[in-house]
Amino acid sequence: MRNETVLILAIVIFSLVIGSKSPEFFTLANLFDILRSSFVQLLFALGVLIVIISGGIDVSFPIVGIFAGYTAVVIMQKFELDGESLLIPIVLAIVIGTLLGGVNAIAIAGFGIPTLIATLGTAGIFRGLMLTLIGSSFISDIPIALDQFSTADLVKFESAAGTLVRLHVLVIPITIITILISLILSRTLFGRSVYALGGGVEPTRRLGISVKGTQTKIYLLAGALSGLAGILYVSLQRKANPYDLAGSELDIIAAVVLGGASIMGGYGTVFGTVLGVLFINLIKNNLVLLGVSSSWQRAAVGALLVIGITLQAISESRRNKRRRALSESEVDSSE
Amino acid sequence: MLATQTADYSVKNIVKSFGGAKALAGVSMSVSAEEVHCLAGENGSGKSTLIKIMSGVHAPDSGLITLAGKEFTHLSPRQAVNEGVQVIFQDFSLLPNLTVAENIALPTNILKSSKFIGKKETKKIAEEALGYIGVDIDINSPLLETSIASKQLIAIARATNLGVKMLFMDEPTTALTRKEVKKLFEVVDQLRKRGVAIVFVSHKIDEIQEICNTITVLRNGEVVAEGLMSKFKAKEIAMAMTGSEIATSRIAPPLSKNSRALLELEKLTSINTFDDVSFSISEGEIIGLTGLLGSGRTELAEAIFGQYPVDAGSIKVDGKEVTLNSPEAALASGIGYVPPDRLTQGLFLEQSILRNIVAVGLDRQRGRWGGVSKSKLAKIGSSWISELRIKTKNPINPVSSLSGGNQQRVVLAKWLSINPKVMILNGPTVGVDVGSKREILEIIRDRAQAGMAFLLVSDDIPELVQICHKVLVIRHGKISKEFSDKQISESAIYKELN
Structure with missing residues (x-):
């Protein structure tokens, strides 16, 4: 069975279980809430997906995100930029995210440092730099446009039960970005090079693909996505707290891996990642409805990560068995 | 284009x-x-x-x-x-x-x-x-x-x-x-x-x-x-x-009449893979096993080494019936196995030649406190390097620095160093050149003369003809023909195979 199918089944079963316990689960309001809490995570996850497919791992993205989001707000205030503009802080954050991604690229493509170590190191460096040079205090009066954007709803009405149902306008750009990343991965030479890299570095080099060039693009793109995610996080939260997002690696990496991306590289789809993010959010937002205390959320996500990787290992060994059976039948039929 | x-x-x-x-x-x-x-x-x-x-x-x-x-x-x-x-x-x-x-x-x-x-x-x-x-x-x-x-x-x-x-x-x-x-x-x-x-x-x-x-x-x-x-x-x-004449004559050493059986297979069966396989190998005997890819020959070899599931039948090592459900168990009862793909299965390419040679027997070299003496390992490694004529300037160079034939010798040394009673070699000369091939066969012969029993799984018919006392052909999981001493010839085996 395909990974995506398994995940869809898991989502359906989990929904039915929660739905049977609490009727408010199957409401439009709850669905939109899950979507809203998935936007930022999905952006991070798309960056992580590309990195994981290429055979790497990135643990610096949460700090890249908050660094970009927080710094963009600080710059807006310090230089008294137009607070009415939504575009300026977003562009600022994307540029900062790309620059930080560039640092990762230098460490990984330039110096050949293993990706986990490189991003672990840069995460520490970025965090230290932000807290000492940019600032360490909580900012609650973020620029007006960012603040207002948090309630920019596409659909907004009061349901019959009296709860407020709102769907954030972000659903449109995030959908476009998701489709775009999917097309990049499946239809461009860069995208296929990412898969090739995950399949093997030496064969990729022999194909004439620039390994360093591809890695550089990967980490720049991941940085840009993290920067955008960071500023949107600040906007949706209506505050810029430099201590936020730390620790969210677990949720995102778990979502990407559950979505079928192979931690060994070479495999992974955008659709799977979207499902993975939705699933993780479904669990996190609704465990409470099942009477499970929220302190168990992290444990649950951690367990899912381990389960996801175990499933990968099992399907890998199945594939090997099938291959053995296959090579035998080939010989049989040729005789 | x-x-x-x-x-x-x-x-x-x-x-x-x-x-x-x-x-x-x-x-x-x-x-x-x-x-x-x-x-x-x-x-x-x-x-x-x-x-x-x-x-x-x-x-x-x-x-x-x-x-x-x-x-x-x-x-x-x-x-x-x-x-x-x-x-x-x-x-x-x-x-x-x-x-x-x-x-x-x-x-x-x-x-x-x-x-x-x-x-x-x-x-x-x-x-x-x-x-x-x-x-x-x-x-x-x-x-x-x-x-x-x-x-x-x-x-x-x-x-x-x-x-x-x-x-x-x-x-x-x-x-x-x-x-x-x-x-x-x-x-x-x-x-x-x-x-x-x-x-x-x-x-x-x-x-x-x-x-x-x-x-x-x-x-x-x-x-x-x-x-x-x-x-x-x-x-x-x-x-x-x-640069010199390579002998291709048979070099199977003479077998002593009253040698005891070291490995006995009785109706060994693994469903859908091999079926009802019985044979025995005695001290100093070299038995060849050949068959097309998918005939079950590799699986049979792996089964004897505890790496492939067995559904029925028995295995005796040195007269004692054993249950081999893991390589550890096989090793403990005195069976060694050299896999066909030395590069991915048999060697730690980036580790030194010395370390590779002692890797299998490491447990046996443990001192009183569980430590392993470096000088002792170096001695063991060097003696094998000279015994098997491994060509290297320095035994602490990585194995990847060696040529194919010499890498294969390191694999052999590694397994010979634990002195198993029965040695299974799967494709021992794959990717090895003509000269080294004969030398590897000579190493096998010398060990057999010292009493080790060999099961040689190979595609290379000339090599089986040169060294084996007996050649078994496996087809669809069954031993279809057995050639011993005088019947062993390239043409007869090829005929049985195809």
């Missing part, structure tokens, strides 16, 4: 040194279109270096490369590709996670510098390429799920797509069965007829005699023989490669 044009390729007086050691000392070779040229030589003779120079990986110190009338003092990989030089490496350099179609089409897309890749176009490119060499492989299946023979053909298809004019094939038949080799030769012949100059690198003398028109033999970086293939006899090629 399916272009193959008539052209001539040659190198003249190529010299290449690596850190003082001369890999090539003035090598000249020329290959014309519509020719399959054999490049023969033992491991370390300079074949790989020459391929790397002609494909632009290394630059020669001096000499001239001529490709289709254009002269170069050195090539870049890109230039080599542009001039139509393609190499099919032993590991194929394919990507396991992509589909067959993509593996074939991706390099074409890179060559054309196309930014976007259409699924339809990818399939079209792949179908054309496979059609061109006349093979039928499901292009939508993941490469991971294709057989080694298919991978070989896929690699060839990929090369033709890049407008190949000169194709190097580095030991292409190593992992193929006889049937697959035939198919490969058909494809090679087709390419030749279309004007591709093919350089075929192989150790297998019967195969190169079958497919090649001309030959160049390298030894120690120099050309020692060249000319039309038809002018060479098998013995002369072997002699040119090794």
